[in-house]
Amino acid sequence: MNIIRPTLILDEAVCRNNIRRMAQKAAGLGVRFRPHFKTHQSVKVGEWFRDEGVTAITVSSVQMAEYFAAAGWKDITIAFPVNILEIEPINRLTKFSKINLLVENAEVVNFLNDQLDSPVDVWVKIDTGYNRTGIGATDFVLADAVVKAAAGSAKTNLKGFLTHSGQTYQANSIDEIMRRHFDSLLKMKNLKNRYGGMYGNLEISMGDTPAASVCENFSGVDELRLGNFVFYDLMQQNHGVCSFNDIAVKMVCPVVAIHPSRNEVVVHGGAVHFSKDYILNTDGKKMFGRIIIEKEGQKVLMDTMNYLSALSQEHGILKVAQSQLQNFYVGQLVEIYPVHSCLTANLMGHYYTTTGERIEMMPKF
């Protein structure tokens, strides 16, 4: 493959390995695996999940559900609070696939009961500490109302409780990831126990990439919905959740200028390729990526003295140790691990495999 521009390379072997390992882990634990497809957004990568026996998936929008339903996926959870303005496309979707929805108030349940053409499974969205969406895990007044409405509605089948414990992404250690995960699980089990007697067998759906990667005990969890693990990224590596060898995507960027006076190298590869998500480097500054270069025929990961330090629309600036400057030249291709693979993939819109095959993603909007 003749790369001349910023190109997102997907290593199929690494990616399939990530999928297989997690599918086997879920199977071993007896937990349903319902991976989130928002990271890869690709029918082709979806097939690699099918190869591991996956039949149920999660998506983050109605449009993404449409894309994967058209590719033959028959059991899709839209893990985003129902947007009542999208009732028409939701009704269309239910004719092709089993669609599962998230609710967090009685008002939307009543709207669904009124407007849905046919019944769907609904999960009550719980906030276990991420503070993004969902009913507070101990806010029983709200929970009572929505559970009662969902169980009593002819068009909604109350499936259970669902949470995204995104607070694990901000944890500073593996121990803290586990603590936050088990704290969430405790809250979810409490809800299941509280309402299980009245409404039959209610399930628990959770599972973010950090917790699902590092925890070995998912007792009490019925369904795992993680997504980022398919590629992982620098953020996860930095959290100790994966190793560099597990990161399945790298951006290849051409070097366009060298600035020895500033110890900087300019690459084509900017905010429209990587996204502006960052982690903090060992020097306390924003880091947008780690650099891999070829030395004597070997790919070498450079240390944190050398990193992608700034992004504008098309430009990326590599901070480089003075002693390393000699390893860079105009016209060189460097590889860069992205900080947040979900947003990077979303911006690029397609991948190339290491063998040069182009893999398409969901078309934009």
Add this chain to the structure above:
Amino acid sequence: MNIIRPTLILDEAVCRNNIRRMAQKAAGLGVRFRPHFKTHQSVKVGEWFRDEGVTAITVSSVQMAEYFAAAGWKDITIAFPVNILEIEPINRLTKFSKINLLVENAEVVNFLNDQLDSPVDVWVKIDTGYNRTGIGATDFVLADAVVKAAAGSAKTNLKGFLTHSGQTYQANSIDEIMRRHFDSLLKMKNLKNRYGGMYGNLEISMGDTPAASVCENFSGVDELRLGNFVFYDLMQQNHGVCSFNDIAVKMVCPVVAIHPSRNEVVVHGGAVHFSKDYILNTDGKKMFGRIIIEKEGQKVLMDTMNYLSALSQEHGILKVAQSQLQNFYVGQLVEIYPVHSCLTANLMGHYYTTTGERIEMMPKF
């Protein structure tokens, strides 16, 4: 227009006004207007520039040059250091349009002299303090070498010196924008004087949105290349560079959940719509957008106690003053001013006008 999803609305009247005002300002000052098209990335919006007499443009990549050349633009500066790996598409482009390139070292000039099919104008890229790309404005050893190479090469016509004074974006006041601009201009004039005697009439190209919007004196500048002004955004408004009424794009987002216990409202509209660029709010926290709601039939801009405070992939979180919560409801459409219109437009990939017309942008990669 029936909006059910995050939708980027472009107000044609405001946008045309921004274009007209700047075109007239440049004409009044006797400066060539070569607007940067990386913000809007749209052939249709480009036509609004043609209506104001614009014939010369700037783009940020070879692919963007291809897109606008195909739409009939005949004079295009690619304002990014030449990526020598793209020599083939550059040679193709020169058959259709006058293409102007940026160089910052003799090595690339020699490469162009060797590999270009036909001569092009080249600008020597100068760093006047933004520290992104270009030769330091007083680094005369490097400048001598590249100027001499460009002037002596049969395939490159030395046009002059070009800078992007992006440091004006970080200025804290109008006075500081001006100071930084005139500081840059002084350095550019010095270069023009230094080499003008030897190499004939060399030009100065500069002009970022902050400086071009607030300065009235561009004496000595031959060409203005600003881009963001076509839409402006919250970052520019926050810098005092434009008013809210000058911002030509707004994101319309459906409300999907209300969380009174946290004084938060959840909208569909996340990092894949807005980008993760932020400014600091009056409370010192990250702000990703300002909110406009309808009250008694009037559109009202909410104060900074109410703002887009967090983004994940698809979710946006509005922090809302307790007293304002009553103005929000599930299924409502709110309008949000984006922080950085260039990155927001790039993510969305198209616009709708206020009258519901869809406007396409450059296809992704």
